Amino acid sequence: MTAIIETQQLTKFYGSQRGIVDLDLTVEQGEVFGFLGPNGAGKTTTIRLLLDLIRPTRGRAFVFGIDTIADPVAIHRRVGYLPGEFALYDRLTGGQTLEYFANLRGGVDRAYQRALIERFDLDPSRKFREYSKGNKQKVGLVAALQHRPELLLLDEPTAGLDPLVQQTFFAVLREAVAEGGTVFLSSHILSEVEKTCDRVAIIRDGRLVRIDRVDALRDLAHHQVELRFAGPVPAAEFERLPGVSDVRAEDHVLRLRVVGSIAPVVQAAARFEILDFLSREPTLEETFLAEYGQQAVAVAGHGR
Amino acid sequence: MAVELGRAPLAAPRASVPLWSRVYGFGSIYAKTIRDSRLAFVIMAGLLGAILFAGGAAFGSAYHTAEARRELDSLVATLPPALKGLYGNPVNVETLGGSLWWKYGPWSALFAGLWSILALSATLGAEVRQGSLEFVASAPLGRRRIAVEKLAAHLTVVVGVMAILALATWATGALFGSLPGDAIPPSAAIGFAIWVGLMGLAFGSVAFALAPFVGRAPAAAAAGALMAAGYLVNGYRSTVPAFSGAADLTPFGWTAGHLPLAGLYDWRSLVPVALLAAVLLAGGVEAFARRDLGITAAIRTPGLPAATLGLRSPLDRAFGELLPAALAWGLGIGIYGLVVAAASRSFADEMRRSPDTLNTFRAVFPGYDFASAGGFLQLVFVQLGFIVAGFAAATLVAG
Structure with missing residues (x-):
């Protein structure tokens, strides 16, 4: 197996505030890897470090074997990213927004872009400010997926999506993996991780507390x-x-x-x-609650 | 509506980006920033051009005789120091160009500065704040390129606005000059526009360089304060000798001898302003490339008492939300009013000694007694209304 993501004692502090501490994990090619943790655990920090949007305090991270600090552009070329919290351009339509991001990436297959828009049932002619939260999320998802990335970094990807669109989203993820892609999915929704992921890492207070196959976690529980x-x-x-x-x-x-x-x-x-x-x-949720306590799975907001 | 549609074959045709879309539209960061700046371009070019044009037209009709010009010259020469500090030193105000420079030159630079401060503090900062830059920064472009494209777009728009300003200035001289010496040569119009553009960029670059460290609003506030302080310190340097040292450190002080509309050129004085802007802009690009995206230093600012937050009702909350900005605006306008009020008596005395000028003002604003301090204050606060409208427009277009 090829390691697509590898972190070595990856640590990030924002001044005196803890982000993540000594994170060691490896994500293999073709995996759907769940990154699970309560609010403020360090999930978003980890993803932003992998993209070199922020720099580590110490430790290193490699994506596709490339040091994230050394050549982030080479990594970005092969990655699709959905931030946990975002707003796009109010005065542009969804279609214009997607066209812009497609142009920035280059080489986007417009037929595939249109297919994604259709599958997510997105009306691209409406302005971004007119979209509901779910539709805004769809624009973000299409932007992350439209260039067929080898690695998807998705931060709370189903936020605001209705169950039907969630099913479509999971189907698209499965297709991406079937084509050799890899998915790194952060979430605080345990059932979502349980249904989707092959392996799961549980992070709390910035530290990795468990990493295992979803099945194994359940069996061990x-x-x-x-x-x-x-x-x-x-x-x-x-x-x-x-x-x-x-x-x-x-x-x-x-x-x-x-x-x-x-x-x-x-x-x-x-x-x-x-x-x-x-x-x-037990469900993974019950396992998680039993193992890490009720306070660890507050489900409002987003992990940072 | 879920449509079962597999992934298209990898060999499907890929669209290339047309050249025009890379310049204007959605083909590149540069193109989109140019597109986003189109309203600012129209407003700034229109505002600066129209002010010069209207000012020239008014001057041409009000001072079309040599005698009227002499009266104006003597009136301006005897202006109280408080007003000279605010408007700048009058040079050759008996000519159309000199008068335009004295009345609108420094203010044009301040408008351009305000625009650049708001635009350059926001061009990356606002996108960081809303979260869209996360998408842009995860594209395969590199952060330096993102910042450079954004910056290049603003510079393009500034050049466009200054080209229109130069054209409007030259046209004003050609259309409304009525006496010898009124013509504004192209070199003067261009020299004026370059000065306005560079002054704007110099202070905008301060905001651009600071924004990655402290965030958009504090960077804009710091650059704005530097610009206002620089202008006032330079303006009052002859009245307050202690200001001289500080005035020499400001772009206003460096370019004090470059008054092209008044016939004085000091092209070399523009070089340090351009260098300052270039260094700060490069610093801003580098800071954006090297620092954590969206992570800025928290700056402690004095806060208002908790009681003013307005938590009891929506109406209270609305007041609480607007109160800090209202206090800041009020403070600024109050200081302006203080300076003007201090000068009003002297100005009214000078007005009484210049009947032609007094009659001109009375013809434009019938019913006001400009020979009294109150009448003069009324006139000045009409001008203040225009300034406030200009600031509000600049704030609006900069988002």
Whole structure:
């Protein structure tokens, strides 16, 4: 596999304010890589560093094997970027805006541009100031995609998009990856990352706290188990089992959290008369909440 | 409406950008900046050209005899220092060119400066602030090129405006000159326009150089304050000797001997102004290329009390929003009024000693007694209205 993005102890401070600290990550070609974190975690800072829009305090970043500081233009030529927060030119139409960015890049295939406009159901004849938030986001998405970049850096890409357009967007992402492209997607919407990404990195307070395959994160996470007993609930029998925590008894129902193998719980339950046994695989969101706490997934605003 | 349409073949034809679109339109950053500046171009060229043209027409009709010119010369020569400081030293005001220079020359430079300050502080700063520069800066262009294209577009528009100003100045001399010495040769018109353009760029370049460090508004404020202070310090250097040292440091002081409309040329004095602008503009380009995009130093400024924020109702909030700007404008106009009021009595006395001039003013503004301090103040504040309108227009076009 070829590393498309590689960071080495990448660190950014804004004066005394922390941006990111010692970030080490690698994104391989053909991956959809999710970059997940709460507000202010450092997601946008990381993307801006990869594009050399800001310079690192220390550490290095490479995109396509090119040092981001040494030759950012060579990187930009192959990258499509959607900022997390942007406004474009109020007095231009969506079509004029896209034409402008296409001209700045050069070599944009107008047929593909038109196809994207059609797929996202964007009316290019309206002025940017007249667009809703979702339509503004569509203009940004087409601008990022229209030159068929090898790497897409997308900061909160689905903000403001309705579910139908989100589906179109995910389809376009899949096509991009099928053609050998790579996607680096920052988000605080866990379900979006879960559905879209191959791997996910979780960043909090500027530091990378976890990086793994989405599946692995889920597998490594806990199971929520619910047992319904015919008689009294033997809570003590389960509390001392390995990997079991958060044991709560209510009437004839016992709820518990299991990390790792669920076999000891099954074996213990077999000694009692069980009316029902429910084991639910957690969503990534639940994993994230359990691992990093409620405060880590405040979902308003954007990560910086 | 989702349309299933796969990616077009990579070999599909790619559109090239027509040459004209690279000059005007959406073909390049330069072209788009030129397009965005078209309203500013019309307003600035129209404003500066029209002021010169109208001023020349008024002078031609009001002072069409040698006697009237002599009266004007003696009136101006006896102006109180406070007004001379504000308008500049009168030179050859008995000629059309000299009079135009004295009345409109420095103000034209101030307008051009204000325009350049607003435009050059905003050309990158405003795009950074709204977020569109993130898209532009992620295009394969390089930050130096982005800044240079934006700058080149502003310089092109400035050259265009100055060409029209030179043309209007020359035409004014040709159309409204009625006595010997009134003709304005092309060299004088061009020399005047170059001076106006360079003075504008010099102060605009201060804003351009500072904007990457401190952001748009503080950069514009600092450049504007430097320009106003430079103008006043130079204007009052003869009245206040302590200002001389500081005046020598300003472009107004450097070019004090270059009054082409009044027949005095000092082309070499323009060189340091051009050099200053070039160095600062280059510094601004380099700062934009090297610094973090959109990250500026926070500058602590004195704030108004929290009670003035206006949080109780939409009306309060509207007042709270406008209050700082209103106070700043009020302070500026107040200082201007103070200077003018201090000079009003002396001016009224001089007016009484020049009946022809007094009659001319009475013919234009019937019903006002310009031989009194109050009448004079009324006249000056009409002019102030034009200045405020000009500033407002410049602010509007610069976005």
